[in-house]
Amino acid sequence: MELVDVSRSYGDRTVLDHVSLVVNPGECVSLVGENGSGKSTLLRLAAGRESPTEGSVLFDGQVIDEDSAEIRARVASVMDAGAFYPDLTVREHLRLVALSHGMGTSADAEVERVLRAHRLEEQAGQVPSALSSGQTQALLLAAAFVRPHDLLILDEPEQRLDSGARRELARLIAARRASGTAVLMATHHQALNEVADRVVELGTGAAVFASADAATEPGR
Numbered sequence: 001m002e003l004v005d006v007s008r009s010y011g012d013r014t015v016l017d018h019v020s021l022v023v024n025p026g027e028c029v030s031l032v033g034e035n036g037s038g039k040s041t042l043l044r045l046a047a048g049r050e051s052p053t054e055g056s057v058l059f060d061g062q063v064i065d066e067d068s069a070e071i072r073a074r075v076a077s078v079m080d081a082g083a084f085y086p087d088l089t090v091r092e093h094l095r096l097v098a099l100s101h102g103m104g105t106s107a108d109a110e111v112e113r114v115l116r117a118h119r120l121e122e123q124a125g126q127v128p129s130a131l132s133s134g135q136t137q138a139l140l141l142a143a144a145f146v147r148p149h150d151l152l153i154l155d156e157p158e159q160r161l162d163s164g165a166r167r168e169l170a171r172l173i174a175a176r177r178a179s180g181t182a183v184l185m186a187t188h189h190q191a192l193n194e195v196a197d198r199v200v201e202l203g204t205g206a207a208v209f210a211s212a213d214a215a216t217e218p219g220r
Helices: 039-046 069-074 090-100 104-117 133-145 163-178
Strands: 002-010 013-022 028-032 054-059 075-078 151-155 182-186 198-201 206-210
Touching (some): 013 039, 028 163, 090 104, 133 163, 151 163
Antiparallel strands (some): 002 013, 002 054
């Protein structure tokens, strides 16, 4: 995934000003910065939910567009409160997501694995309205992790999770990165930032942390 000299304005207010960033397959990049620095805006651009005012957002050399069937199939994101089918249980919701993304006969086993990983086994038979705020966040994450994807975008995924769930989330992100998934996230949680190959501060374009083998530095 590549942002090429991207700017985003809302009326007279410029939120992102000529930002460039590359996230390679098998790499995790975390965004940090003050509130209002444009982290969430950049993630929405990366997911194709918004278009830049200037510049380009590319995935596999093609402009990212959330309406594209290929992009929806290859990009998973957790960036807002989301929406669930109110009459489906947690297990049914995850099974629907898995099947709609081509999991086929492996869907049921993958759903059970994800329920365990996100500590939702006891809630599997409940409808979303019966969940706590932390369990709802876990379901949003489970719906992203239950399906195949090549790019994973997460906006403060640790919110409302307890400490144990945050540690498990860090492990799951590391496993996805190791499997070749590109991960782009914004987080205030140190344990998640430690999973990243690069931690990039918005507003400066500088990598405040980069692993020794990080292949690509961000520009501005």
